[in-house]
Structure formats: structure tokens, C-alpha cells
Amino acid sequence: MPNELRIHAADATELTMEFAGLGSRSYAFIIDWHIRFLFALVWLLVVWLVMARGGGFESFSGFFEDDGGLHDYQAYITLLPALVIYFLYHPVLEIAMQGRTPGKRMAGVRLVDVNGQTPGVAALLIRNVFRLVDGLPAFYAVGCVACLVTERSVRIGDLAAGTLLVHEEKLSARALERARLVSGNRKLTPADQELLLDLVERWKTLDRAIRVRLAVRFLEKLGEQVPAAANSKRLNQVLYVKLQQLAGEPAH
Amino acid sequence: MSEAQQALRHWLEGRIERWQWLEKQCRLQGGGRQDSSRSSIEFIEGFRALGSDLSLSRAVFPESRLTRYLEGLFARAYEQVYRRPPALWHSLKDVFLHEAPAMVYDIRGALAATVALFLLSIFCGWWLVYSFPDLVGLFASQKMIDTVESGDLWTDDLLNILPSSVLALSIIANNITVTLFAFVLGAFYGIGTIYIISLNGLMLGGVFAFTALHGLAGRLFEFIIAHGVVELSVICLAGAAGVHLGESLMRPGNRSRVDAFRTAVRRAGALLLVAIPFLVGAGLVEGYISPAAAFPLSTRLVVGLAFGLVFWLVLTRSFWRQHTG
Numbered sequence: 101m102p103n104e105l106r107i108h109a110a111d112a113t114e115l116t117m118e119f120a121g122l123g124s125r126s127y128a129f130i131i132d133w134h135i136r137f138l139f140a141l142v143w144l145l146v147v148w149l150v151m152a153r154g155g156g157f158e159s160f161s162g163f164f165e166d167d168g169g170l171h172d173y174q175a176y177i178t179l180l181p182a183l184v185i186y187f188l189y190h191p192v193l194e195i196a197m198q199g200r201t202p203g204k205r206m207a208g209v210r211l212v213d214v215n216g217q218t219p220g221v222a223a224l225l226i227r228n229v230f231r232l233v234d235g236l237p238a239f240y241a242v243g244c245v246a247c248l249v250t251e252r253s254v255r256i257g258d259l260a261a262g263t264l265l266v267h268e269e270k271l272s273a274r275a276l277e278r279a280r281l282v283s284g285n286r287k288l289t290p291a292d293q294e295l296l297l298d299l300v301e302r303w304k305t306l307d308r309a310i311r312v313r314l315a316v317r318f319l320e321k322l323g324e325q326v327p328a329a330a331n332s333k334r335l336n337q338v339l340y341v342k343l344q345q346l347a348g349e350p351a352h
Numbered sequence: 353m354s355e356a357q358q359a360l361r362h363w364l365e366g367r368i369e370r371w372q373w374l375e376k377q378c379r380l381q382g383g384g385r386q387d388s389s390r391s392s393i394e395f396i397e398g399f400r401a402l403g404s405d406l407s408l409s410r411a412v413f414p415e416s417r418l419t420r421y422l423e424g425l426f427a428r429a430y431e432q433v434y435r436r437p438p439a440l441w442h443s444l445k446d447v448f449l450h451e452a453p454a455m456v457y458d459i460r461g462a463l464a465a466t467v468a469l470f471l472l473s474i475f476c477g478w479w480l481v482y483s484f485p486d487l488v489g490l491f492a493s494q495k496m497i498d499t500v501e502s503g504d505l506w507t508d509d510l511l512n513i514l515p516s517s518v519l520a521l522s523i524i525a526n527n528i529t530v531t532l533f534a535f536v537l538g539a540f541y542g543i544g545t546i547y548i549i550s551l552n553g554l555m556l557g558g559v560f561a562f563t564a565l566h567g568l569a570g571r572l573f574e575f576i577i578a579h580g581v582v583e584l585s586v587i588c589l590a591g592a593a594g595v596h597l598g599e600s601l602m603r604p605g606n607r608s609r610v611d612a613f614r615t616a617v618r619r620a621g622a623l624l625l626v627a628i629p630f631l632v633g634a635g636l637v638e639g640y641i642s643p644a645a646a647f648p649l650s651t652r653l654v655v656g657l658a659f660g661l662v663f664w665l666v667l668t669r670s671f672w673r674q675h676t677g
Binding site for chain 2 (some may be wrong): 216233275
């Protein structure tokens with residue numbers, strides 16, 4: 101099953117974009133859901149606190165009562181932004197951030213159309229309206245099943261709008277600097293350089309036993325001497341320093 | 353260090369800053385920033401150089417993160433160079449003035465069928481509850497039933513429970529959700545839409561019959577008329593759009609089902625875009641005019657019919673433009 105989008109640019113360059121699966125999609129959604137929920141809640145609570153100090157509302161429910169409660173303009177100030185944050189978070193941010201949201205950015209994915217370009221406003225609105233179907237009957241069950249059974253791992257909203265969720269490779273300034281530094285190591289082939297950079301970048305997120313095993317195997321593959329250490333904690337530190345040296349970085 | 357590697361390092365040293373500059377420009381230009389012709393030319397030159405960098409990176413570091421990064425950057429820069437200029441305002445104007453009216457004309461058959469289904473459901477709901485009053489429990493809550501049986505309408509106290517603003521906002525949110533549901537459930541071969549339209553019709557007919565049994569139908573009509581013309585029109589229109597989606601899946605013609613569905617969604621979506629401002633208006637009327645005892649029936653009739661007339665005039669431009677040349 102093809103898991104990437106191939107685009108032929110006008111100057112005959114071929115580009116590929118890897119489709120994001122259910123995992124990345126769910127990860128991005130969960131982050132976004134928490135952001136919008138918290139922002140809407142914080143707005144409600146802050147406005148309530150500010151107005152309650154002046155209006156003497158004793159409870160949150162009393163705040164919405166007509167008799168002695170909110171004036172019309174206060175209700176709009178309180179409720180309208182909260183509703184807008186909660187319901188328009190996805191469409192507005194996807195339009196403003198060119199197919200991304202904070203959650204998608206953190207998950208390293210973005211939306212594109214079938215030509216690999218940022219989808220138009222209409223497509224982004226349509227994919228969000230179809231959340232109503234994808235969310236049925238609960239917890240995005242229809243959307244999850246659609247992602248699992250469709251060739252490009254898309255939900256119904258994406259099918260309707262012609263949008264795709266693809267991985268987006270971002271390299272930080274530090275990662276680019278590492279790539280520059282490691283390119284000077286003549287012992288390493290480009291493939292080894294790639295492995296080394298990957299290992300150094302992910303070092304702190306890997307389990308200690310796993311990263312030690314990977315580092316030992318990598319050094320053995322290169323024919324480098326594996327440093328000895330008194331215990332696994334010390335070995336972990338020594339190996340990291342060794343890998344940093346190989347990558348051309350000053351060890352910290 | 354070998355000569356090739358020296359060259360490679362030199363290349364990377366020279367290019368990294370340039371890639372970061374391009375990345376920043378893509379971000380800024382995507383945000384709609386207008387650029388001078390000089391910076392545009394600079395961007396295009398950077399884009400061309402990036403193409404060469406990508407080729408070199410693919411040759412030296414195939415399958416690497418650097419190559420994937422450059423591919424992503426190239427795609428974004430490519431989009432900036434070749435995209436059409438944004439014309440959101442013109443597109444929106446086009447939707448209101450041409451696309452939505454043309455769509456109403458194209459789906460007039462589905463619209464007539466949806467209205468017929470809605471009226472039939474109202475009649476069935478009325479007949480069911482009028483003949484078997486106990487069945488009202490299917491369509492109304494116990495609290496509503498108790499209020500009507502005591503000779504009052506549940507709408508009488510609305511403004512004592514909630515202020516108009518909160519009422520209007522909750523009604524707007526609810527109406528937009530129902531409308532969107534009626535549309536998107538067409539994705540289930542139209543069956544979901546038929547279900548929503550029938551259910552709403554049955555409820556309306558059933559509740560009217562129950563109030564009629566207690567001599568309150570006139571007062572319910574008085575409550576509904578100011579906002580109901582537009583609200584019920586939008587429900588029928590969304591239903592017709594949903595039926596159109598179902599039809600595109602059942603009879604896709606020469607295209608694949610997905611393509612036919614996508615085209616149908618795009619075209620029918622224009623209708624909803626036009627309908628939503630009217631739903632906001634209807635929600636405000638329902639929050640401020642419908643529950644207020646100060647407005648007589650004549651005012652409510654004028655508001656409801658005038659609002660409905662504007663709605664249908666906007667959406668039937670294709671009909672009357674054709675007939676007036």
C-alpha cells in the first residue's frame with residue numbers, strides 16, 4: 101500500500117510526502133482538544149471572576165440568570181469568545197497557519213491538498229464541518245475506522261474536502277548545525293552520519309538500556325573501540341560523549 | 353578530511369543560512385504579507401538554488417532527514433512561487449451572488465422532495481399525537497407536557513429562566529449544529545439526512561397537535577412565526593443538500609464515487625455558507641422577539657415573512673434572473 105504522496109512539480113522535480121497515520125493524527129487532536137478546552141475554560145473563569153467582583157454574583161449558575169444576573173453585553177463578552185475558541189479553533193487556525201494547528205505542529209504533521217499544497221479555505225471549512233460525521237457515535241469512532249481502512253489514512257472529512265495529512269520534516273537550527281558538523285567526519289558514510297545524528301538527537305528520549313545498546317552496536321559497526329565504564333549510568337554518559345565527538349560537537 | 357567531504361562541508365556551511373531565510377520567508381508570505389518586487393526576485397532566486405541543493409542532497413544523502421527537510425522546504429517554496437493570488441473576498445462574493453443561487457436551482461428536485469418529506473412528517477406527527485395523545489412522550493419532555501397540560505406554553509417563561517442573549521446564543525449554536533448534521537449525514541447515502549428531516553417534521557407536527565388538544569396551538573404559532581420561516585427553510589435546504597450528497601454517492605456517473613462526493617460537497621457547502629448568517633439572524637429573533645410578550649402577532653408575522661422573503665430572494669437569484677433576463 102503506497103504510504104506517500106508523489107507530486108510532480110512544474111520544473112519536473114518529483115517530491116514525496118509521507119502520509120500521517122492514525123497515531124500522529126490522534127496525538128495532534130488530543131493536544132489541540134486540550135488547548136481549546138483550556139483556553140475556553142480559562143476565558144470563562146477569568147471573565148466570571150472579573151465580573152463577579154463588580155456584580156456580586158455568588159455562584160457560576162447565578163451568573164447566567166436573567167433576574168439580577170448578566171446584562172446582555174456581559175453575556176456576549178463571556179460566552180461568545182468561549183464558543184468561538186471551542187468551535188472555531190480548528191478551522192481558524194488551520195486557515196491562519198497554512199494547514200497546521202499547534203497540535204499538528206507538535207506532532208510534526210500538516211494538511212495538504214492532493215497537489216501537495218496548502219488547502220484552500222473552502223476545503224478546510226468542509227473538513228471541519230465533517231467532524232460531525234467523523235465524531236459519531238463517540239470518540240471519533242467513524243473517523244478512526246475511516247483512517248484505518250482508507251489507502252491514504254484519511255477520515256471522512258478529508259475525503260469530502262480532498263485534503264491529506266502528511267508528515268512534515270522540520271530541522272531546528274541546532275539540527276542543521278549538527279548536520280554541518282558531522283559532514284566533516286571522514287570515517288562516516290552519509291548513511292552512518294544519518295544514523296549518528298538520529299541517535300544523538302533522540303538520545304534523551306530513549307530508554308537508557310536501549311540507547312546504550314544502540315550506541316554500542318553503532319560503534320562496533322564503525323570498528324570504534326567501545327569505552328568501558330564501571331556501571332550502566334557511567335557507560336551511558338561515556339557513550340554519549342563519544343557519539344558527540346564523532347558528530348564533531350564539543351562534548352558538554 | 354577528503355576533498356569531497358571538504359566540499360560537502362563547505363556547501364552545507366554556505367547553504368544553511370539561506371535555507372533558514374527561505375523558511376522564514378515562506379512563513380511570512382503564507383501569512384499574506386505583501387512583498388516588494390525586489391524581495392520577490394530574491395525569493396525566486398533562492399527557490400531555484402534550493403532546487404539544486406535538493407538534487408545534490410538526494411545524490412549524497414538519499415533517504416536522510418536533511419533531504420526530507422529540503423523536500424518539505426522546496427514544496428513550501430514551490431507553493432509560494434506558483435500559487436494563485438488570494439482572493440477570499442471575491443470568492444465569498446461569488447458564493448453569495450452566483451454559486452449558492454445556482455446550486456439551489458440545480459437541486460430544485462431534491463429540495464422539492466425534501467420539503468414534501470418534511471410536510472409529510474409534520475402531518476404524520478400531527479395525526480399520531482392527535483389520535484393517540486399519549487405518544488407525545490416520544491417528541492416532548494415530561495416538563496413540557498406538564499406545562500401544556502396546566503394550560504401554559506413552555507416558551508412563556510423562557511425569558512425568566514435565561515436572558516435573551518444567552519437564549520439567542522444557545523439557539524444559534526443548536527440550529528447551526530442541526531443544519532450541519534442534516535447536511536453531513538447525507539454522506540451515509542442520504543439516509544442520515546432523511547432521518548433528520550423526518551424526525552424534525554414528526555416533532556413539529558406532534559408538538560403542534562398536542563398544543564392544539566389543549567387550545568394552545570395559536571400561541572405556539574405566534575411564538576414560532578417570527579423565526580420559524582427562516583429556520584425551517586434552512587433545515588429543508590440543508591436536507592436537500594444532504595440528499596444531493598447521497599445521490600452523488602449512489603449515482604456518481606462517469607467519475608469515481610469519491611470524486612463525485614467531493615464535487616457535491618464543495619457545491620452544496622456554498623448553500624450552508626449563505627444559510628449560516630440567516631441562522632444567526634433567526635437565533636437573535638428567537639432570543640429577543642419570539643419569547644417577548646410585547647410584540648403582537650402582526651409584528652411577528654411581518655418580521656417572519658420579511659426575513660423569509662429576503663432569504664429566498666437571495667437564494668433564488670438564478671430563477672428570477674433567468675425570467676427577467
